[in-house]
Each structure stands twice: as C-alpha cells, then as structure tokens.
Amino acid sequence: MNKTKKALLALLYIFIVTPYVTDAKVYLKIGSPTIQLLPIAIPNLSADGEAAVIASKVSEVITSDLETSGILNILDKAIYPADPLKAELSPEMIDFKPWLAIGAEALVKGKVVMEGRSLTVDARLYDVTAGRQVMKSSNKRDAKELRKVAHELADSIIENLTGEKGVFSTRIAFVSNVRGNKEIFTMDYDGEGVEAVTQNGSINISPGWSPDGSAISYVSFKEGRSAVYIKEVRSGNDRRLSLPEGTSMGASWAPDGQRLAVVISRNGNADIYAVNRDGSDLTRLTDSWGLDVSPSWSPTGKEIAFVSDRGGNPQIYIMDSSGGNIRRLTFDGKYNASPSWSSKGDRIAFAGISDGKFEIFTINPDGSGLMRLTTDAENNEGPMWSPDGRFITFSSAKGGGIYIMRSDGTGRKKVTSMKGRATNPSWGPRVEVP
16 A cells, blocks of 8 residues: 555544444444545536546545545535646645635545547545645546546545545346336436347346356246246346246345345245356255245355244244355344345344334344334335445335335435336445456
C-alpha cells in the first residue's frame, strides 16, 4: 500500500471504518448516532460539447451510488465553490482550501472526453484535509456503457475509502410476470439494464447466481414438470440438471460453485440433496417426515440453513453440509421461511410472519440477535444479501416490486420499474467487468 493511500485510510479511520465495524458488532443499534458520515463533494464531471450530456449522466449515477452506500454525506452542490480549473485533475493545481471551508473531507473530480462513440472518463478521489490524490482512474468504453463506467468508478471510490470494493457493478436476477407468465430477468443493482434470461412462455422461478457469476440456476415447468436448469450467462447454453424423478423445488449454489443443494419432493415429502453441477454424486442430506426446503449455504460451505416443518410449523434450521448436526435456529413466530446466509457469515436473513404478514428479519447463526427490518401493511419476502453483506434485496407486495435496503433496514428503495409483479430476487456476485 503506498504512503498516500495509508494517509487517507488513517484519516478516515475514525470517520468510517471504526464506526461501521463497531455498529456491525452491535447490530441491534439501528441507525446508531455513533456512525459519522464522511463529508464528500462530487461536482459534475467536466466535458466539452456533446460530451457534457454524457458527463452529467455519469455524475448522476456516481452520486446516486454513493448516496446508497450509507457511509457518505454528499454535500449540496449549491454550496460548492467556484472552480476556475474545473477540468484540471492534478492535485498540485487544485486549491483545496475552498472545499475544506464548506466541510468537505473528500472530493471527487473528473472529466469526460468523447471520440466518436468512444467514451473516456478520467476521475480522481482526493483527501481534502491532506491535499492529496488517493485514487486515479481512467476508463474507456462505448458511450452506451456510461452507466457501467459510473458504477465501476463508484465501486473504486468505496474501495479507496473503506478498503472493500462496492457492489454497484453487480446485478440482481428476479422473476417477473410482465409478459403474462413468469420469466426470469436480470438487472443492475439499481434496476437499470434489464435483460431477459428466460423466454419460454412457461413458469420460471427461483433464480440463483453461481458464485462466479457465470451461470444462473432456476426452476422451470417448460418440459411439463418442474425441474432445475442451469443457464450459462455468456453462451446462453441452457441445460436441465439430471435429478431423480420427483418435483424439483429449488437449488442453492455451494461457495465453490461445484455443488448445489437441491430440493426434491417425492410422494409429497420434500427433502434436500447435494449434487455436483453436472448432475453427478447425488447425496441425500435430510430424511424426515416433514418438508425440508429452501437451502442456503454458509459462506464457508460447511453449513446449510434451511426450512423445515418437522417441529409442527415452518422454522429455520441449520445443519452441517454433510446433513448431520441439525439444530433449530428460529423459535419466535409460527412461520419462518426463505433463509439467506450473509456473505460475511455473521447474519442470516429470512421472512417471517408477523401480525398476519411476512416481514424481513435477520438473526445471528447461533440464534441470538433477532432483528426485524421491515414493518409494512403488505408482505415482504425472499431476502437475499449483497456480496459485501451490507445490503439486502427482497420483494414486496407494496408496489409489487424488488427493493433493496441496508442490512439494518435503512435506505430502503424500490429498484424495479417495469410493469407487472417482480419477485424472487437473487443478488449476483462481484465479477470482473470485461
């Protein structure tokens, strides 16, 4: 790590890293006042001619991403000082005193250049207090990919401020009935860039990203009965997972991307099995009189959370990945479902019935620290974590769409805008952008 980056991280430690880690250890302090948001200024990127419109859109996306992060206080542009050297990015040419005077401790500047349809965005992040540059980025792409460029820049800014890359370049898979039947789509984390994954006119549900983002598993009735399919994202190759006769009800990828936990129902009894992604080495993990469904692997791959009604009503249980050492996790509420294990391994999100409707909760893997995140007049279901464990996506009957929120329930916003109802979100992993 270079001296410049060390200096900034040291400066930001008391403002971002320490409060955030402290708050994560005491999850129940929702919106704790001990979290100090870092004041940051994000003036519009400079550009000439046609590129000015592009620059404005890139700036807008970066600002929206950083607002979503929940760790930054983005200062109002109305108080920004006049910048006679707006296009100048060299720290030696920047007068940091006016920015420091308005309370900014970090500053983002950049410029956009267009050559035909080629878009080049140069951006910098500065530590205003120290008067130093801490990030330098140059990205050249087709102009139609301006949002992708902006998301990548926002990811880099978060990485330089916290030590961990953001999730703004990630995508969410979901189910929508916009075409009359249930098809699977993907979108950017903020709801833009919607693309169809299935277009077979049947019922397609339960999408799940492989850990490397190369494939999406899903359940479909397109061949008459429900079966698990795996679709390769780039090639479009789509194949059915070879499983024994029975009703396939869902799948969950192991962290290594080589195994899946699948649900197979025979004679009305659903159990969980583990199987290789090529359909080989099928191993039964549960064998009870009750229904065992909705598996979710821990990030270590050593445990699986799942739902079972073996105790009389649906509750969350945890077992070793071999199927042994089964123990009950949830005891509050009469119906708990859809567990999702955080990528950090510290929390499990689930949907539970409260006051006659489903709401989103999180809990520690040892059963402590139960926390309710939503309170609505309508159902909130299917929670799934972001790759960094700081956000949760879920579907809500309120508006019939996909929402995201921070892990403490704050910052909630709807991200889908297409007609019809959207459900079953699955937050994809970070992948290298080609």
